[in-house]
């Protein structure tokens with residue numbers, strides 16, 4: 001199972017990622033306390049172990065700006081976390097040639113069914129919140145996953161922590177997990193929590 005750790009924005013957080021080697025780290029380019037610029041992401045990415053892929057998280061970003069950030073930061077994958085539609089996603093693929101993940105803020109199974117008709121490669125199933133598009137630390141209702149016929153590889157996200165991961169992993173079969181708030185203490189990434197998440201997921205792989 002793949003692991004994405006999202007919202008890294010400080011050099012020490014990159015050091016922690018290099019120590020524990022998640023499959024992906026995410027840079028948030030949307031409005032958020034975790035927001036980084038293309039230039040900051042480029043500098044952080046230069047310190048990152050090349051084994052770890054860089055995912056850029058965007059919310060309804062104007063296409064030109066997304067392309068320019070993607071090039072500057074040397075992103076491997078584009079994660080669309082807003083209300084991006086079929087046409088926009090096709091344009092992103094055409095202009096960047098990158099793998100695309102579409103985030104779904106899940107309320108019902110219908111949200112998932114609708115999103116999997118979009119031309120994205122993978123889905124990232126996140127909790128719904130009125131306040132923010134993502135990174136809320138809110139857990140979704142995982143029962144919804146059983147009501148949807150999910151044909152694309154998907155990540156589960158939203159409020160995952162070292163405490164709830166073992167139970168969630170026992171009851172779901174995702175392609176990967178995505179975690180941000182749950183590996184933070186006082187708003188910054190926590191080396192020990194990052195290490196623990198990797199340990200828990202490896203245990204599941206075995």
Ligand SMILES: O=C(O)c1ccccc1NCC(=O)[C@H](O)[C@H](O)COP(=O)(O)O
Nearest residue numbers: 006032134135136137158159179180181
């Ligand atoms: O992380 C953010 O601050 C953020 C802001 C706006 C849009 C998306 C954002 N994050 C996207 C992610 O992929 C998060 O990892 C995902 O929402 C899960 O976050 P969390 O519940 O904090 O683990």
